[in-house]
Amino acid sequence: MKTFHLEFGRLGGFLLRLMFTRAGWWYILMIAFIAAGAARQQINLMILLWALMIPPLVINLWFSGSMLSKIRVTRHLPWGVCAGDPFGVELEVTSNRRYFSVRGVSIFDPLQWEISKSMRSLFDYPGKHTPLVGRVHFASIPAHKTCTASYRGVLMHRGRYRLGPMTLRTEYPFGLVRYRKVIPETAELLVYPQLGTISSRWKELQRRRQEELSHLSQTRFGQRSGEFHSLRDYQTGDSFQWIHWKTSARLDRLVVRQFEQPHGRDTFLLVIPWIPENPEPIDYAYVERALSFTASMARDITQQGSCQLGLGIASTKPEFLLGPTSQTLLRDIFVRLAVAEADPEFSLKEYLRKYSNRIGSNHTLIVVTTKKLHLPELETVADPEDIWHLGGLYENMVQLIVPEGDLDELFSLDGRLSEDSNALLTEAGV
Template identity: 30%
Template sequence: MATKPDTPEPETDAANRPERQVPLAAVLSSLAGLGLMLVFWQRRGDFRAWHDALELAFVTGTSFLLVWGLTELIGAIFFRTSKSDARMSVAGPPRLGTASWLGAVLLSLGAGGMLLVPLNSTFGFLPVSLMIVGAGLLFYGGKRFVDRLLKRRDTPSITQGVALTRPGAACLVIAVLLLAGGFLGPSNMLMLVFAMVVGPFVVNGWYAFGMIRRLGITRTVPAQVVAGDPVTVTLTLANRKSRLSAWLMAATDVVERASGDESERLVAETLFPRVPPRESRDAGYRLRLMRRGRYRFGPVRVRSRFPLGLVERSLTFHLPGEMIVAPRLGRLADRWNREAAAADELVQRRQPRRGAFPDEFEKLRLFRYGDNPRMIHWRTSARQNLLMVREYHEIRDRDMMALLDLTAAPGDEDALLRVELAVSFAATICIDQLQRSRQSALAVAAAGREATNWSGVAHPASAEPLMRILALVEPTNEPDLAPLWEFARAHRTPTTAAVLVSTRPAAEIPRPPGAGWLRIMSVADDGIQEYFALG
């Protein structure tokens, strides 16, 4: 479960820091370089028969493998932070991976060795071995590069990954020590123990590689939620293999605000205990996002360390998703309702007439002395043998216009809180108008980073597009209020109730000419609590 706090803090403590993973290519390079150096040290006399250039190339290539592998290992363990998170960022253009470059180096060393070392000599197998290993790595890396380059645009890109866990790294260190002891001894018993230690490592890597093959994942997320409400995001993992089940698959999803603020980044995790072959399973996590705005999802990283936890294989699905977090709704106080009702009583207006009566029919009732005879419903009166009249409900719905002045300096936390309060206040006014009104018009405009406006009929179906508009408005240091006044002049009628909600103090709010029709509310003043409170 992932929860969004009101004031998120960077995850810097040790408990929240992700485990650093050891790159497998660096480990293999270090082992290959160390093994070849041991061979060169033990058989130094045999190497003297080689040509000087070949001996130099062998030592240079071996040193390169050893130094590069150790450098990558030391950097991954001690200096690089959150490397797994970095791999989960938005994927860039396809590029050759480590396996391709390592294969090219080994292939070059093997080709040079074949020119200098006869195949029928004692060490003639070394160039051939280097070429075989290098060709395999180059083919594997090249295939992955071509797959990324030619992937279909309508399917999410998938990136494979492999890494050693801490127990796996410790297992390899012990294996290297046993291998060195077996060479230096020499001791067949140490070589046997070395094989027993390496065996589980190889089995774990092979099984984990088989489990992540032919997997697919989808995400189900609501299009729009309200800030502060819990929301459930569902991940569906599909296992398309015919026989092998997927065990203990951990899925990691990234949620971040579209503004790119690092403090607005969440990493949620969920677990799939078992996914049978040719079936799918659902797992979800819960979010509680306290800030409105647009949030983006992805990528999704699925990984497994089953069964021994020595090798971790992973698939990263660059699966985009989006969710709109609407502003929180509050509660309008009694003072706001009283003043709004008093303003309605003072307004004189004409209603459009479709018939003889301007108001809306409510019910039939018994005739009373003084009722208009034209309101008698003769058919019902004849059926009931009593005089029945039509009663109408007087329509007092007024058109509503809500204007927003969103002023906030960059980095000012208090100003940003006032912005959220102002947007929530305006959203509550609009939703209240949608619920109470029947035939009125509603118009909303905001002056912030960009001028935003919306207008329509006050109907419950208008709530979703209206809340989406209010969710995406952003403040600025000096908003331009001219488009706000132009919008007000274009949509205001004599019966429109207009309110301006501003984040500035009341004395600093600019007013348009002849602003008697405008009701100004400042969320920076303490008196706002008498009109509105967040529920």
């Protein structure tokens, strides 16, 4: 959780605004009417009534201004949230007043999506015309006490969101005058790509592919992976190096060693968020689907067990992450995917030239792209001594092209995500 402390004083750098409410303007008009009548008719009762109407206005002016002084606000918000998932922002308000309670204070916390310029012209996104605002109301905050309230919402688009500046407002006690204080401090909320479900078909395809690659490696080089587990009967394709000759002679049949396979296979996820020069909304939808699939894959791999997991984003601002699976690595992957931007210019050649030697040749390379790739010739990508390593990556590569429907049977979103989805903010009481 991220926490932000905001100190309020009577004079410190905050914008204090005073305005009369509609009731206040009618009240002033009534005072003026009575004052004019009293001055013209010289009626003592009207003069007395005019005099009695002045104190409530003065008291309201004084109380409303003093209500917002000596207040300390703490905002609690999550480090990040996935698109489509509900989230909450908690506000703690502490009154440092000595005697009187703070009453009737409302806090407005605007939220703005920091969308890129290219997407700004395409989408009528939430908050473009009417800002999204979270609101909480505190009926009473006793002196030297802390009260909490929260608002909840759902954001349907990944990216950076800017919270603030907050506005405090009160009309206490008579509702004739409204004081507002604008606090310039802001906070940032990251919205990760929407998560979905990886189908059993994908898992079955990966299992078969892993068995084929393992069998091919064993047939070619007699290699094995994992620790010794047990003995079993010989099967066609098993390496002769695995035969346990003493046991085979005693049983009068061939018996081979069986090795325990590791819990997870090292995986590197490479995303290419390509869009054409003149994109349409559907092009951005392809990018979002690719990023959602990648985030869901990273989550599932992290849950499966210990292995190496990596993320690459091939764009003008390339990203590279690689390490053992952990919640820290998963959060870093989500952060990179949250701020990834669609790009009409990318160079797979340059990306592989820069990072291929840092990816193990035993990694499964899953390339999720919005454009069909023409794999560059090995000689043009790597140095001669790295050609063998890059060839191993190509052998273990799986290419998924989003516009061609490669993800349709492999992945489904938990909820429907579209460019016109609205972000809803709801207020919660104290």
